[in-house]
Amino acid sequence: MKEDPAVNPNQHPLYPLEPVEIDAVIFDLDGVITDTRCAHEAAWKQLFDEYLEEHVKAHQSGCGSFSHEDYREYLDGKPRYEGVRDFLASRHIQLPWGDPADSPEQETVCGLGNRKNHYFSQWLESHTVDTFADALDVLQRLYRAGVRTAIISASKNCEAVLANAGITDLFAVKVDGVDMAEQSLPGKPDPAIFLQAAQRLGVSPERTVVVEDALAGVKAGARGGFALVVGVNRGESGHAEALRHYGADVVTNTLTELLKDPQPGVLSAPVEEIALFREARNAVRARLRNKHIALFLDYDGTLTPIVEDYRKAQLSSTMRATISELARSCTVAVISGRDLDDVRKLVGLDQVFYAGSHGFDIAGPKGWHVELQQGKEFLPDLDAAEAGLREKLREIGGASVERKKFSIAVHYRQVASDDVLSVEEAVDRVLSEHPRLRKSSGKKVFDVKPRSHWNKGQALLWLLERCDLGGDDVVPIYIGDDTTDEDAFHVLRQAERNGGDGIGIIVGDDSGRPTLAHYALEGTDEVADFLQWLVAITATGAKG
Numbered sequence: 001m002k003e004d005p006a007v008n009p010n011q012h013p014l015y016p017l018e019p020v021e022i023d024a025v026i027f028d029l030d031g032v033i034t035d036t037r038c039a040h041e042a043a044w045k046q047l048f049d050e051y052l053e054e055h056v057k058a059h060q061s062g063c064g065s066f067s068h069e070d071y072r073e074y075l076d077g078k079p080r081y082e083g084v085r086d087f088l089a090s091r092h093i094q095l096p097w098g099d100p101a102d103s104p105e106q107e108t109v110c111g112l113g114n115r116k117n118h119y120f121s122q123w124l125e126s127h128t129v130d131t132f133a134d135a136l137d138v139l140q141r142l143y144r145a146g147v148r149t150a151i152i153s154a155s156k157n158c159e160a161v162l163a164n165a166g167i168t169d170l171f172a173v174k175v176d177g178v179d180m181a182e183q184s185l186p187g188k189p190d191p192a193i194f195l196q197a198a199q200r201l202g203v204s205p206e207r208t209v210v211v212e213d214a215l216a217g218v219k220a221g222a223r224g225g226f227a228l229v230v231g232v233n234r235g236e237s238g239h240a241e242a243l244r245h246y247g248a249d250v251v252t253n254t255l256t257e258l259l260k261d262p263q264p265g266v267l268s269a270p271v272e273e274i275a276l277f278r279e280a281r282n283a284v285r286a287r288l289r290n291k292h293i294a295l296f297l298d299y300d301g302t303l304t305p306i307v308e309d310y311r312k313a314q315l316s317s318t319m320r321a322t323i324s325e326l327a328r329s330c331t332v333a334v335i336s337g338r339d340l341d342d343v344r345k346l347v348g349l350d351q352v353f354y355a356g357s358h359g360f361d362i363a364g365p366k367g368w369h370v371e372l373q374q375g376k377e378f379l380p381d382l383d384a385a386e387a388g389l390r391e392k393l394r395e396i397g398g399a400s401v402e403r404k405k406f407s408i409a410v411h412y413r414q415v416a417s418d419d420v421l422s423v424e425e426a427v428d429r430v431l432s433e434h435p436r437l438r439k440s441s442g443k444k445v446f447d448v449k450p451r452s453h454w455n456k457g458q459a460l461l462w463l464l465e466r467c468d469l470g471g472d473d474v475v476p477i478y479i480g481d482d483t484t485d486e487d488a489f490h491v492l493r494q495a496e497r498n499g500g501d502g503i504g505i506i507v508g509d510d511s512g513r514p515t516l517a518h519y520a521l522e523g524t525d526e527v528a529d530f531l532q533w534l535v536a537i538t539a540t541g542a543k544g
């Protein structure tokens with residue numbers, strides 16, 4: 001239990017948050033990010049009001065009606081059937097567990113849970129989910145400050161709620177009721193769901209914050225050894241005290257207060273405001289003196305200009321010669337959304353590392369090759385989705401489906417603008433059948449990828465570790481032009497916040513797009529100049 005809240009309830013050394021002091025924030029969904037707590041509660045109430053009435057008729061004994069306190073105490077934050085069990089136990093009612101396939105009419109724990117889910121699904125289908133404005137604001141500020149975020153929910157409807165609200169892409173990691181059932185994770189107040197999210201973010205609980213509105217949730221956060229457990233009370237009387245009692249370190253009624261400064265160390269900026277590399281050359285040169293450079297290069301839009309037909313993006317022979325020259329003094333890796341074999345063939349150099357399929361498939365000099373387990377387990381999903389996409393897109397002129405080993409690209413650069421929406425609809429329809437895959441958007445392409453935390457940034461970190469390049473005599477440099485390259489800029493910013501070094505360079509002039517890069521190059525010609533400059537300085541200054 002916590003100290004008397006009346007004294008100074010929100011005093012905690014980590015609160016409000018200072019981005020440099022933490023690595024990640026894990027948010028609960030219903031009631032914290034989306035305004036869906038009431039809809040869940042109403043569905044539970046409908047179920048239990050009906051059920052308790054039937055029960056009274058059958059047993060001639062009353063056991064009180066279903067209250068808001070019942071929701072908070074027995075159901076909120078818990079997996080569906082565990083909630084039913086705990087509520088019934090509070091009324092001394094024991095029912096057989098049953099089976100998740102039970103019909104909503106069956107008088108079992110699962111049957112009742114399914115009836116509630118029927119009511120909730122009806123609500124979800126007929127309503128647009130609202131995202132709390134303070135949640136959107138804080139997520140954006142955390143992103144800009146280089147703090148990673150995850151969403152968790154005991155609910156099996158998490159994915160549908162995120163999609164309905166249009167916020168699926170806002171979180172680096174998601175762990176929900178479906179994952180919990182698949183992996184047999186115990187529900188809150190066990191901390192398993194939060195620990196799993198932290199693990200997938202690649203952060204330790206001691207540097208991670210949990211934000212929750214459920215009593216079982218704050219209890220789980222406290223048990224999991226997280227740096228700070230923030231209870232969210234959106235104006236309910238008595239709830240703040242209850243949250244503190246169950247383990248919240250602090251309680252807030254708006255997420256806006258979570259971060260210290262409304263603009264804490266803002267790192268991202270629109271592309272056009274990023275310092276041009278050519279104006280910062282001397283400073284960078286000084287920074288690289290006596291360092292080993294680990295150079296990571298995106299392919300399309302970075303080493304070659306974007307072309308109408310992605311199959312025709314050829315590397316110029318001068319660019320190839322420069323990269324080959326650089327590979328003598330630096331560690332060089334090309335990290336691409338393309339298939340590994342494809343990008344390796346296009347670059348055609350043996351001395352460099354390649355990460356294909358957004359980093360799921362990695363190869364290096366001397367025949368070294370690793371297919372990451374993170375990708376392999378998704379192959380059956382990708383195969384099925386590929387077949388579905390080919391079938392649905394056959395009719396749309398100009399659309400092309402490119403299968404890579406661990407992802408699928410749907411290119412629409414050559415699709416008439418009136419038809420682009422149909423392409424996206426087809427992709428969404430196929431993806432609705434494959435919940436383990438997700439869509440992201442690049443330049444005139446939809447990428448269908450495993451729903452995994454793996455990305456170009458993780459591939460960069462993985463390569464640094466594999467190549468023993470974690471020391472402070474190493475400066476990683478990442479050059480890329482597209483949204484997927486932001487994941488790499490993000491990990492460099494994070495390393496920087498932890499005292500490491502790293503330079504992110506964005507290519508192009510996508511004015512208005514926010515980026516976490518440190519410097520900008522205006523196009524692939526400037527990339528060529530930059531690489532030649534690197535050849536020159538590594539020959540004379542940086543460590544070989």
Ligand code: G6P
Pocket residue numbers: 030037040041075076077078079080083117120153154155156157158177214
């Ligand atoms: C979350 C919600 C609860 C809900 C539980 C199970 O914790 O806050 O209200 O009962 O998930 O949700 P589900 O949608 O799987 O029944």
Ligand code: MG
Pocket residue numbers: 028029030031032037077212213214
């Ligand atoms: Mg909640």
